[in-house]
Amino acid sequence: MMLQNGIRTLARLGLTPNQAKIYLTLATIGIANARTISQKSGIARPEVYIIMRTLEKIGLVEKAITSPAMFKATPISDAASILLNQRKQATAELHTELKKLTTNFKHNNSAKASEQDAPEFILIPNKEANLRKRSILINKTLGNIELLSSSNRLQTMPHPIFEDTLAALRRGVKIRVVTEKPKDEALVTATLKKCLETGKFEIRYILDHPSILLAIFDNKAALITTKATTDAAESSELWTNNLCIVKALEDYFEVFWLTSIKHDNSVLANINA
Secondary structure, eight states: HHHHHHHHHHHTTTOOOOHHHHHEEEEEEEEHHHHHHHHHHOOOOHHHHHHHHHHHHTSEEEEESSSSSSSEOOHHHHHHHOOOOOHHHHHHHHHHHHHHHHHHHHHHHHHHHHHHOOOOOEEEEEHHHHHHHHHHHHHHOEEEEEEEOOHHHHTTTOHHHHHHHHHHHTTTTTTEEEEEOOOOOHHHHHHHHHHTTTEEEEEEEEEOSSSEEEEEEETTEEEEETTTTTOGGGGGEEEEOOHHHHHHHHHHHHOOOOOOSOOOOOGGGGGOO
C-alpha cells in the first residue's frame, strides 16, 4: 500500500508509474544492479536500463562505475526537491506558452472585429455554463439590461451573479426587471435592496409567473431559458445575437413593462440590509 501511494505521488510530480516504481524500489534496497532491481520491481531488465538512464539524467539516480554497474537512489528529500523544481519550471513554461496563445488569438479576433459577425444561436446546457455566460454578458454590458424573471429566481440569485449585477449598476448600467407580484414585496426586495438603492434598478410586477424567462443585454444579445417552470440548475438557455430575434424579445418585454405594476419603494425603509 505504501509503495502504491508513493508511486501515485511521484507520478503526480511527473514520473511515469514504472519510473516511480523503480526509483522507490532502489531507494528501499539502497544500492543494487539492474538484475536485482528488475527482480524486486517486477520490471523487465531491458526496461530497467532504459529507465535508469532517464532517472540519472533527472538526478534521481547515481551510477557507480563497477562491473556490473551498480545504482544508488538520490535521497527522497532531494528527489522531491528536484521533481518539484522541475514541475515549477514546466508550469512556468506552460504559463508563458498560454500567454502567447492568448495574445495570438486576441490579435486574430481583433483582425476579424471589423467583419460583420453572422447571427448565432448557442444552446448552453447546464447551470455552470449558464452562470459563466451570464456573468460574461453582464460584465460586458455598457448601457442596459432587461430581465423577465420569476420571483423565485430573483430571490435565489447566485452570489457571483449578484456581485456582477451590482458592479454593473455602479458603473451606470440601467436594469429593468419584470416578475410576478409576491404576496409580500419585502420578501423580494430584501435580497435586492442594494440593487434598488443604486437608483439604476427598477422592478415591476405582473400577476402570474412569466411563461418565458429572458435577459437582454445592450439590445444586442439575449438569453432565453428553455424551461421557465424548472429550477435554474435544471434549465438550459439559448443565447442569440440575432438582431431580429433580439428586437422581437425587446418588444415582448416592453409589453410586459408597460402593463406591469410599479414596485413600491416605500417598503425599503422597513427592510434590513
